[in-house]
Amino acid sequence: MxxxxxxxxxxxxxxxxxxxxxxxxVSDDVNDIVRKIIDDVRQRGDAALADYSRRFDGIDFDTLPMRVTEQEIDEAYRSISPELLAALELAASRIERHHARQMPKDDIYEDAIGVGLGSRWTAIDAVGLYVPGGTASYPSSVLMNALPAKVAGVPRVVMVCPATGGAINPTVLAAARIAGVTEIYRIGGAQAVAALAYGTETIEPVAKIVGPGNAYVAAAKRHVFGTVGIDMIAxxxxxxxxxxxxxxxxxxxxxxxxxxxxxxxxxxxxxxxxxxxxxxxxxxxxxxxxxxxxxxxxxxxxxxxxxxxxxxxxxxxxxxxxxxxxxxxxxxxxxxxxxxxxxxxxxxxxxxxxxxxxxxxxxxGSNHVLPTARSARFSSGLSVLDYVKRTSILRLGPEQLRQLAPAAIALANSEGLDAHARSVAIRLNLEG
Amino acid sequence: MxxxxxxxxxxxxxxxxxxxxxxxxVSDDVNDIVRKIIDDVRQRGDAALADYSRRFDGIDFDTLPMRVTEQEIDEAYRSISPELLAALELAASRIERHHARQMPKDDIYEDAIGVGLGSRWTAIDAVGLYVPGGTASYPSSVLMNALPAKVAGVPRVVMVCPATGGAINPTVLAAARIAGVTEIYRIGGAQAVAALAYGTETIEPVAKIVGPGNAYVAAAKRHVFGTVGIDMIAxxxxxxxxxxxxxxxxxxxxxxxxxxxxxxxxxxxxxxxxxxxxxxxxxxxxxxxxxxxxxxxxxxxxxxxxxxxxxxxxxxxxxxxxxxxxxxxxxxxxxxxxxxxxxxxxxxxxxxxxxxxxxxxxxxGSNHVLPTARSARFSSGLSVLDYVKRTSILRLGPEQLRQLAPAAIALANSEGLDAHARSVAIRLNLEG
Missing domain, CATH: 3.40.50.1980 (Nitrogenase molybdenum iron protein domain)
Known part of the structure; x- marks a missing residue:
């Protein structure tokens, strides 16, 4: 009813x-536990990851490497039924084609007085993708999160996925391979988020972390936000x-x-x-x-x-x-x-x-990562824009500086910022 | 040195x-105080705002209205020196012209098999702009935060600014008028953020809050994030x-x-x-x-x-x-x-x-609200994009559904989501 x-x-x-x-x-307050795990990974690196994975996932990194091998990925890919593989590939090609249209264009121009202005878009260096384990481990999510990063030109996409008993869903590995993700670690939880944000001996840190997860993962993402970027908390x-x-x-x-x-x-x-x-x-x-x-x-x-x-x-x-x-x-x-x-x-x-x-x-073809809980009032679904950043570019010559200087100096003085005023005035031998 | x-x-x-x-x-832990203030504003609305403004800013809303009157804004505007006014207007026109180029374009198209796909951009309904009081009260920040919202087409931009003893910097009010902001309240701190996020008898809630502020304001923004959108915490x-x-x-x-x-x-x-x-x-x-x-x-x-x-x-x-x-x-x-x-x-x-x-x-002309503390690795300065949101649009007819159905059903089944499979299959009398 x-x-x-x-x-x-x-x-x-x-x-x-x-x-x-x-x-x-239901928001469990897991912040204290998560903070402890993050601190531990920052201090002890790989050793901390090994301990948590032994405890929570029953994996021993002494017998099974933390990083999923190329051979395992290939085997997973080959183990998938042709029908399912075709479905993944159709999905991937449609997602890729749609997202390619979202790539923002640079806008570099000169205005009427000769000031050079520009908005330049570049890909984020390295992105970490969290993939949940167990029944919430969805191959479609791998495609939806990883392909826009590839389209954006992110040079390094790293995937983490907890593997209870060592096993990762083979369809998830196949989806990763189709999306071009080859750096995959069998770790999960707050410890995986910490490793992505701060790095360990084995894992280089990334600049942004995306992907869904349970309450611990969400809390860890909130916690490392600032050190790295994060996507929405769905x-x-x-x-x-x-x-x-x-x-x-x-x-x-x-x-x-x-x-x-x-x-x-x-x-x-x-x-x-x-x-x-x-x-x-x-x-x-x-x-x-x-x-x-x-x-x-x-x-x-x-x-x-x-x-x-x-x-x-x-x-x-x-x-x-x-x-x-x-x-x-x-x-x-x-x-x-x-x-x-x-x-x-x-x-x-x-x-x-x-x-x-x-x-x-x-x-x-469109993305299935979308704003929940009424946040569509102010935010958008995942897109290529989440994997790029914009740099503003400004270029003046002496003549443009001369024209804009009086206004800049007046505003700086009105705000009581006299080093600001001087930084303009000194180039023109003006009074700050 | x-x-x-x-x-x-x-x-x-x-x-x-x-x-x-x-x-x-220095991050003072102000979370407990901020949480209390927010709860109080949610419960008591205007009465709570009046109490905090009396206590922190020395203002009595019984003698001075919470909302800044049109007359006050006009008077502030007329009190500004012609030189400073010209500087504000030059800045505003350059900012507006540059930001107009950032407005993203809708992309609505049909793909090779006739599926209709679209990315549609629309302005956020209502945005709140926090302006600090005292020496951190910068008219340039008002222009930089408000004008991109206007360019985006945000129908309602609300400004809040604490006014110790009742006074708001007249240059700030003049900048607001130039940027077309007329709904201004003399409130500040966590209580102003709470009022914008949840609304009171006088103030309708907004969908997003932007602008700089002290540790209390930053903590309050983090706190209401989710209920409303926020910009970066600078x-x-x-x-x-x-x-x-x-x-x-x-x-x-x-x-x-x-x-x-x-x-x-x-x-x-x-x-x-x-x-x-x-x-x-x-x-x-x-x-x-x-x-x-x-x-x-x-x-x-x-x-x-x-x-x-x-x-x-x-x-x-x-x-x-x-x-x-x-x-x-x-x-x-x-x-x-x-x-x-x-x-x-x-x-x-x-x-x-x-x-x-x-x-x-x-x-x-470019925006001065920019990513700090190494976050330019993964984020961008303020722009028109911060005031719009994208809706994905998908449209299939029976023929397109027939073509895509097998892959969707295969993926749904592989994820163990049989209601997903059924929702496609039932429209084509197929087996889920």
């Missing part, structure tokens, strides 16, 4: 507000489906459950105009739930955070969708374009009935 | 490494000057001091090939220091963090500059282009002897 919200009821605004501010994440996934009542309830139920099966904190929301249709979708969800592998996860998510919102007209969905600012927005309507135009806050929009969100998870 | 590092000495690498990791910021400023020995030592000394006067934690570094020239610059620094308003700040910065690095050839400066990754990089050399090309890690590069960094602080 999902929660129902009806726009025509008097308490709708209050209930919608409360709904928006529902916390879906929360549980969410989908908002806006649907006219003439859809097949089973299609939409499948879409809602595709989010719900990710995490008990995931959220699936349907907005529609018709109560009977909403009921039919709800019934389809209950029916389909029974046959899922991950029925327990999906039903917890649907029970605790699922929602069906009734609006008077389809247009009434627009302001609500902008306030929800969903990570994924599906528009299951006959004429989606007006909604696409009007809904500005969404990580990704899936347009029309034949675009289930799942296509975007794997083979659409 | 600055620290000297000589590339020809045996312990250079070790000393350079230690130099790179020197902490320049550390003390820094400049790296790479200079051939035929420069006028006084010019470079003035540039080094222009950074040093900002903050005792600021850092000024000279790299050159000639010891005698380094000595001459050092002497010029000592001489110029004596006549500065802010001599105390500048000499503390130069004494504690200033550095002169001797290299064998100018080319040897390249790897060092890339490791330092300075916020500001000045190239006082006759032929700067090869260095511009080779130095990839820098917030902004000031090319040639007639481009003192100070021009970039005020009237160059």
């Amino acid at each position: 999902a929660i129902w919200l009806d726009q025509t009821s008097d308490d709708f605004e209050a209930r919608f507000k409360a709904f928006l501010s529902t916390k879906r994440e 929360g549980p996934s969410e989908v908002l489906v806006i649907a006219e009542p003439d859809n097949d309830p089973d299609w939409l139920a499948a879409d809602l459950l595709a989010q719900a099966e990710h995490d008990p904190g995931a959220q699936s929301i349907l907005i529609t105009t018709d109560r009977a249709f909403g009921k039919a979708v709800e019934e389809a969800v209950e029916r389909q739930l029974k046959s899922l592998n991950r029925a327990e996860t999906a039903s917890a998510s649907w029970r605790d955070f699922g929602a069906i919102i009734l609006v008077k007209t389809m247009d009434d969905s627009i302001p609500l969708a902008n306030r929800i600012a969903a990570e994924h927005l599906e528009l299951a309507v006959a004429d989606p374009e007006p909604l696409v135009k009007a809904i500005l806050n969404a990580g990704a929009i899936f347009v029309g009935r034949h675009t289930p969100e799942v296509i975007g998870d794997y083979v659409g | 600055a620290i000297w590092l000589d590339q020809t000495s045996d312990d250079f690498e070790a000393r350079f490494k230690a130099f790179l990791s020197t902490k320049r910021e 550390g003390p400023s820094e400049v790296l000057v790479i200079a051939e020995p035929d420069n006028d030592p006084d010019w470079l000394a003035a540039d080094l001091l222009a950074q040093a006067e900002h903050d005792p934690g600021a850092q000024s570094i000279l790299i050159t090939t000639d010891r005698a020239f380094g000595k001459a610059v050092e002497e010029a620094v000592e001489r110029q220091l004596k006549s500065l308003n802010r001599a105390e700040t500048a000499s503390a910065s130069w004494r504690d963090f200033g550095a002169i690095i001797l290299v064998k050839t100018m080319d040897d400066s390249i790897p060092l500059a890339n490791r330092i990754a300075a916020e500001h990089l000045e190239l006082a050399v006759a032929d700067p282009e090869p260095l511009v090309k080779a130095i990839l890690n820098a917030g902004a590069i000031f090319v040639g002897r007639h481009t003192p960094e100070v021009i970039g602080d005020y009237v160059g």
Whole structure:
């Protein structure tokens, strides 16, 4: 049973507000543990990594090297079924082609008075990619995080992945190989984040760390932020489906459950105009739930955070969708374009009935790392831009300096910064 | 006396490494106080703001309204000298023109098999700009933070600025008016950040908060991050000057001091090939220091963090500059282009002897909010991109779905996500 919200009821605004501010994440306070692990890795390097990997993952680096060998990667690649390999390769080529269009262009120019100005984009030197172990170890995530780095021209992409008992999911290794990642270490947790940020005897430090992880990994990323860059800290996934009542309830139920099966904190929301249709979708969800592998996860998510919102007209969905600012927005309507135009806050929009969100998870070509928890109001999904940085370039000759000097000196003096004023004035024999 | 590092000495690498990791910021642990203030503002709204402003700024909102009136802004604007006003307006028009070139373009296209893909950029709804009070209240910062938001098309830009005794620097108000900011509140500290993030009776919440501030403001921004977006947390400023020995030592000394006067934690570094020239610059620094308003700040910065690095050839400066990754990089050399090309890690590069960094602080046109503390390795200065967000758009018809379905289903199954597989399969009557 999902929660129902009806726009025509008097308490709708209050209930919608409360709904928006529902916390879906259990945030264990793991900061103290994480800080200790990071300090230990900074001090003892590889020895600390060996200890933690023995304790948490049951691996002994004396018998199995920390770095995954080329041979292991090749073997994993060859062990994958041809069908799955073809799927990974199709996904990779579509992701690569789409992301290649995102590469920002340098803009170097001279203005009307001859000042040279420029914005120059260059790739980050080295990036670390965290890949979770166990059931959250998704090959699709490897492609989504590593390929934009390759497109950006990052010369060194390092992957870390915990390997309980020494084993890393072979499909993950195959995905890494397809994405061109060859430097892979079987380490995980806060210790892996620390190793990427500060380096050890074996691992050179990187400049930025990306990729999903559990509460320890997230806390470690927050902790090392500043020393290195980090991507967003992703929360549980969410989908908002806006649907006219003439859809097949089973299609939409499948879409809602595709989010719900990710995490008990995931959220699936349907907005529609018709109560009977909403009921039919709800019934389809209950029916389909029974046959899922991950029925327990999906039903917890649907029970605790699922929602069906009734609006008077389809247009009434627009302001609500902008306030929800969903990570994924599906528009299951006959004429989606007006909604696409009007809904500005969404990580990704899936347009029309034949675009289930799942296509975007794997083979659409766009990135599946998207802003969660309403952060689409102010942030964007992962892209090539996350792997480059911009340097401003300014170039004046004596004549341009002469023209701009009086204003610069006036502003410096008004701010009480007289060394600033002097640095301009001294070049022109002016009074600072 | 600055620290000297000589590339020809045996312990250079070790000393350079230690130099790179020197902490320049005193980070008071203010988290507990900040958390309490934020909770209080969330609970009591305007009443909490009134209490804190009475206590910290000596203002009574019963006699002076929290919101700065239009009349006050007009009066401030009219009180500015014509010379300073012209300087502000020149700066604003140059900043606006440069930033207009940064607006990213939408990219909506159809691929070879007819899949519609798109990257759409839209402005953030509402942005809050923090402006410090007192001597750190810089009108140039108002222009640098507010104008890119205006260029991006942000419909609502709100400014907060603490006003000890009720007064806000009139030049700051004039800069706000020039930048088109009219919603201004005389509040500051963690309480102002909380009000922007969560809203009060008077202040509607924003989606992102930018602008510099003290340790309390920085901690508050970290705290509300997630609920709203934030810009980078800037550390003390820094400049790296790479200079051939035929420069006028006084010019470079003035540039080094222009950074040093900002903050005792600021850092000024000279790299050159000639010891005698380094000595001459050092002497010029000592001489110029004596006549500065802010001599105390500048000499503390130069004494504690200033550095002169001797290299064998100018080319040897390249790897060092890339490791330092300075916020500001000045190239006082006759032929700067090869260095511009080779130095990839820098917030902004000031090319040639007639481009003192100070021009970039005020009237160059590029932004003066730049990555500090070596973060130019992985991040960029403030730009229009900080005020927009990208939505991915994906659109398939039945034929495209049919073509991509097998790969999506194979990947979903390999990840054990059967609701994902079903959401695709059900639309084509396939087996999930």
